[in-house]
Amino acid sequence: MKLITRDTDYAIRALCYLAASDKDMVTASELVRVLKIPRPFLRKLLQILNKKRILKSYKGRGGGFLLPKAADKILLMDVITAFQGPLRLNECFFKKKMCPDTKVCVLRRKIIAIERYVFSQLRTVTIAS
Amino acid sequence: MKLITRDTDYAIRALCYLAASDKDMVTASELVRVLKIPRPFLRKLLQILNKKRILKSYKGRGGGFLLPKAADKILLMDVITAFQGPLRLNECFFKKKMCPDTKVCVLRRKIIAIERYVFSQLRTVTIAS
């Protein structure tokens, strides 16, 4: 099972390229050329990233894309959730039925703890890598 | 995005029921009745669990399923991989192209570290919860 889909993967690459580029405005065409991602697909991804304010777009001739903030402020976590939605381990396994209210579901606690750790860690990963 | 699919979820419930049951042999019919999982689907899951040696089945009249070992020795991790395969975050984002060999991909390191943590934690979660 993949935890990071192709969308996210491509998006990361594009963002990294933007971060590394010295000219601050980069066109989709350039990204297609260097990243070898199918043009219409990449364009869709860029549009999504734009809507989520992860990058900024400029229309018209001479337009393109650029990062709206420093690369080390862009969280991997945000890119993942942009494409894959909030990733949750699971709702309660037992839908509150069997859960003994004394222990308040050790299992659930543990899983939530793991979840939290992953999120906190993912949040430390930025584009500046 | 779900990290635990319905298969896994159902399987966990079934295993927990087996663990909690005092009679050690439980039929699929009984599981269907109490867990309210579609019969043919549950039967498929049980067959898979049997093949993976996570539970043991007995055919014929009076047959059924039981746990082959103590509930606290059955790892959530194993159940997950049984149904969802080994879960990997992602191959290398850059397919070894851009990776500067000096830093040997900080990103990748971090991700692997997170992955390892999740696995180690998941391995601590057993059916005895």
Place this chain on the structure above:
DNA sequence: ACAAATGATACTAATGTGGTATCTTTAAAG
């Protein structure tokens, strides 16, 4: 022999992922 259980296998429906196609809007350059 029969009935009650699981095993094996093939099929179907719904959803998600990866990708395409087409048309509209914006804005700089000539």
Place this chain on the structure above:
DNA sequence: CTTTAAAGATACCACATTAGTATCATTTGT
């Protein structure tokens, strides 16, 4: 003020995965 090079919007399609069904074969206690 027209052309042209960019992005925006939207609808569509192919394939894979997930969730679930159906059917028949095999085993085993009574």
